[in-house]
Amino acid sequence: MTKQIQFFDTTLRDGEQTIGVNFNIDEKVKIAKQLEKFGVDVIEAGFPVASKGDFEAVSAVSRAVKSTRVTGLARAKKGDIDACVKATKDATHKQIHVFIATSPIHRESKLHMTREQVIQSIFDSVSYAHQFFDIVEFSPEDATRTEPDFLVQSIQTAIDAGATVINIPDTVGYTNPAEFAQLFQNLRTNIPRFDEVTFSVHCHDDLGMAVANSLASIENGATRIEGTINGIGERAGNAALEEVAAAMYVRKDYYNAESNINLSETKKTSDMISNFSNMPVPHNKAVVGDNAFSHESGIHQDGMLKNPQTYEILTPEVVGAHKTTLPLGKLSGSHAVMAKLQKMGYEVDKDTMKIIFPKFKAVADHTNIVSENDLEYIMQEVNV
Incomplete structure (x- = not known):
């Protein structure tokens, strides 16, 4: 049976976290409309509580796109969720994306919270968000460095509270395809309603494996891929969505997966992001680089x-x-x-x-x- 894979684009949120990148509202609206033509299923338009500009950008994108779902990012805090509610109120299709870190190093060094406190925060925030959104996505930040048993507990708590999408972030690009497969196998074994929930992945490229890890997740139960155009983003960036889409197209015999991506809009979308971010695409970049279809030997x-x-x-x-x-x-x-x-x-x-x-x-x-x-x-x- 052919799998249907959703594409979740976070160019406007995580992509804008690239050093030196700052899209204005007009650019964000143009990018969002092009992403809609490209065929992405969800656009993460920003982090509404972060600033007035981000709030206004999410609002503008919510009004601009018609077929693509719009989401804002929220920490597991009531104020963040309220900001997302207001910013996406005009969206034709919307969801919310709530997160809290679950790994030991984040719990202890950043949050100063116990396991029990994190679990309570997950339940409270997802329950609250579910009052306003039919689709609530929950992310256990730094999932790939989280203890397997606690990751299961965190995810199950979110599902019980009303989460319909569970995103597994490889926040620091730590994992590899084999380990990612094991992580998903563990979740499938221990999450009773695994097949009733949309599992997503959000992979970073610190060790150059974001696309490989994303593709490995498709083989092991994920039905949504998160990433950015041209792979821009924090530190070494995110999974490049155009590479994931191209790999699914070329190797449909292997992945047995389809998406709503319109590949003919790939280069146009890439060029727009390169222009607005002032980040030239490397000549040897897969799929969209100038040398991708050039042969000198x-x-x-x-x-x-x-x-x-x-x-x-x-x-x-x-x-x-x-x-x-x-x-x-x-x-x-x-x-x-x-x-x-x-x-x-x-x-x-x-x-x-x-x-x-x-x-x-x-x-x-x-x-x-x-x-x-x-x-x-x-x-x-x-x-x-």
């Missing part, structure tokens, strides 16, 4: 010219990117050079390439990319 270019599937498991058209490019450099082979010259209008074949290619290599050894002007010069010089 001669062996790769030869394969691409014969059959693109030799080196591309995802086409640029699927994600709304520009066409595949075969930039010419010192590693390029004669096949790619000949194809480029033919595209430029030159009548060349394998025999003439025996004269042209050495000239090409001589130029390529002294430049990063051989341009069309360089090729014109070479053709004039060889006079073929």
